[in-house]
Amino acid sequence: MQTAPGRIAxxxxxxxxxxxxxxxxxxxxxxxxxxxxxxTQCRTFHHPPIPFCDICDSRTxxxxxxxxxxxxxxxxRMHALRIPGFEDAGAYPLVWVExxxxxxxxxxxxxxxxxxEKIRVGAPVEVTFVDAGEGVVLPDFRLTSEGA
Amino acid sequence: MAVATRPFxxxxxxxxxxxxxxxxxxxxxxxxILGDEVVDTCKRAIADAxxxxxxxxxxxxxxxxxxxxxxxxxxxxxxxxxxxYVWRRLGLDVRWGEDNNKFVGSSLIEANNAIAxxxxxxxxVWKAVDDPRLPGRRGNGGPPQRPRAGGDGQFMAPYGAxxxxxxxxxxxxxxYELYGAxxxxxxxxxxxxxKHALMNEKSYWSINKPEQLTVDDYMNARPIxxxxxxxxxxxxxxxxxxxxxxxxxxxQDVDHGVAYVKAFAQEWIGPRGxxxxxxxxxxxxxxxxxxxxxxxxxxxxxxxxxxxxxxSDLSTLTxxxxxSILTWLWLEALGVCGVGEAFEYVQGDHNEIGGSMPLNTSxxxxxxxxxGGAPHYxxxxxxxxxxxxxxxxxxxxxxxAATDRPCRAQVxxxxxxxx
Numbered sequence: 344m345q346t347a348p349g350r351i352a353x354x355x356x357x358x359x360x361x362x363x364x365x366x367x368x369x370x371x372x373x374x375x376x377x378x379x380x381x382x383t384q385c386r387t388f389h390h391p392p393i394p395f396c397d398i399c400d401s402r403t404x405x406x407x408x409x410x411x412x413x414x415x416x417x418x419x420r421m422h423a424l425r426i427p428g429f430e431d432a433g434a435y436p437l438v439w440v441e442x443x444x445x446x447x448x449x450x451x452x453x454x455x456x457x458x459x460e461k462i463r464v465g466a467p468v469e470v471t472f473v474d475a476g477e478g479v480v481l482p483d484f485r486l487t488s489e490g491a
Numbered sequence: 492m493a494v495a496t497r498p499f500x501x502x503x504x505x506x507x508x509x510x511x512x513x514x515x516x517x518x519x520x521x522x523x524i525l526g527d528e529v530v531d532t533c534k535r536a537i538a539d540a541x542x543x544x545x546x547x548x549x550x551x552x553x554x555x556x557x558x559x560x561x562x563x564x565x566x567x568x569x570x571x572x573x574x575x576y577v578w579r580r581l582g583l584d585v586r587w588g589e590d591n592n593k594f595v596g597s598s599l600i601e602a603n604n605a606i607a608x609x610x611x612x613x614x615x616v617w618k619a620v621d622d623p624r625l626p627g628r629r630g631n632g633g634p635p636q637r638p639r640a641g642g643d644g645q646f647m648a649p650y651g652a653x654x655x656x657x658x659x660x661x662x663x664x665x666x667y668e669l670y671g672a673x674x675x676x677x678x679x680x681x682x683x684x685x686k687h688a689l690m691n692e693k694s695y696w697s698i699n700k701p702e703q704l705t706v707d708d709y710m711n712a713r714p715i716x717x718x719x720x721x722x723x724x725x726x727x728x729x730x731x732x733x734x735x736x737x738x739x740x741x742x743q744d745v746d747h748g749v750a751y752v753k754a755f756a757q758e759w760i761g762p763r764g765x766x767x768x769x770x771x772x773x774x775x776x777x778x779x780x781x782x783x784x785x786x787x788x789x790x791x792x793x794x795x796x797x798x799x800x801x802x803s804d805l806s807t808l809t810x811x812x813x814x815s816i817l818t819w820l821w822l823e824a825l826g827v828c829g830v831g832e833a834f835e836y837v838q839g840d841h842n843e844i845g846g847s848m849p850l851n852t853s854x855x856x857x858x859x860x861x862x863g864g865a866p867h868y869x870x871x872x873x874x875x876x877x878x879x880x881x882x883x884x885x886x887x888x889x890x891x892a893a894t895d896r897p898c899r900a901q902v903x904x905x906x907x908x909x910x
Binding site: 356357358359360361362365390391416417418419420421422424426427428429432434435437439447450451452453463464465475479481 | 668669719
């Protein structure tokens, strides 16, 4: 597993509390890959996971390993906003990554450790994984070599 | 999927009376409660309509307050004024009531529909806010610190993604980068908005701090979540706005102008399926720039075609600005300008009072005060009623108000004439 020693990584950030619907996502992250829920009927990816497909109404959805590659869809920098666990983080980036598998299939991350000036809409990125402690691994993203 | 939409035809109802409480950020005076302000404001709206409480037989509101007004913090009459609370204190004989969970635009549309259906004759609508973000308010302890985040929040909270601006900062950033907009473009819009608020004797800035914002003030303002700064965010206040609607034929007896409900629309989901609102309780796993553009054909079919109007028929418009970017998205969703053009559209003088398309003449949420969309409908109605004072748009015939994000829209077009 790759771990990114990011600047904002801290031991106070909230950790996920998985349930039956989301457990496979976190299990996959712990094993070092990104898996996204997908409808077995119409093949639409869904994130966050949902109990039924809101496109075709199928109840049969499975997690599928994805490439972990995508593009910056949009981003912001959060300025001292008293967000739980991030009170002392200073300004930090939030990035929405649009995965290559499907338009508007977005995952939120920090792109921790990336030069903020290089985080631009459309920049190519790839998944990385952060050990958040207590056995939790968080997917994050970084610029690909051609985007860096 | 397209269903033929019936034309709206002649207006069924009209706004006959409007009243405001004082808009302020101060706590209530010792010994008074929010419920007192609600009751007082409702009484004045009823009187403005030329009626008495005995005439009111319908009530509707988006009664919950803003923010953490839940079962743990809410007290009827103190943090909110519920339908039964207002009903009881005004001694009404109500045969139709509806508490709804969208902005007050939905309450006004429901009131129109109840009148059209004969379920009620004169309907009282109100919105009361004592913003829990203000100091000393009940429930203002901030969200509880949770070491674990469940539900959709488990994909957000570990990354520090939280707060209302997350619906809008990333949407704005994508808009800015795709279309070439800058904070300088927004500065012009926000500065004009403050100017309008200072022409509005009811606005927070007029009453409490009559200072014109400058472009420099805007450019140097405290950053919140890029590209949004302090002045891109709505202004937390305490305030109440009340309206009375009645049947169109009865409205003709009022001794001042009225605002006929000409056309309206509500949108819930975009063609891509469930949109951002339905995920993460409004938190943003999917910043909805595209959803806001997807709504354009829906509004065409549900609002413009059955109304027989086009945007150029409007005398003025007052569109939502809980965050400044939303006004731009609304201008595009309504077809007032093209997709990706709003940031240039708002640079001209035509959006000033006295221009060809005065925009947000009251100052809206950014500068009149954040009251759940209530100021937008009140201002559009007042423009049609001829009651907008020094802000009055000359020969105002059609005034449009719209609230919330376009992808979960409420829109009403008011008319000064029954048409």
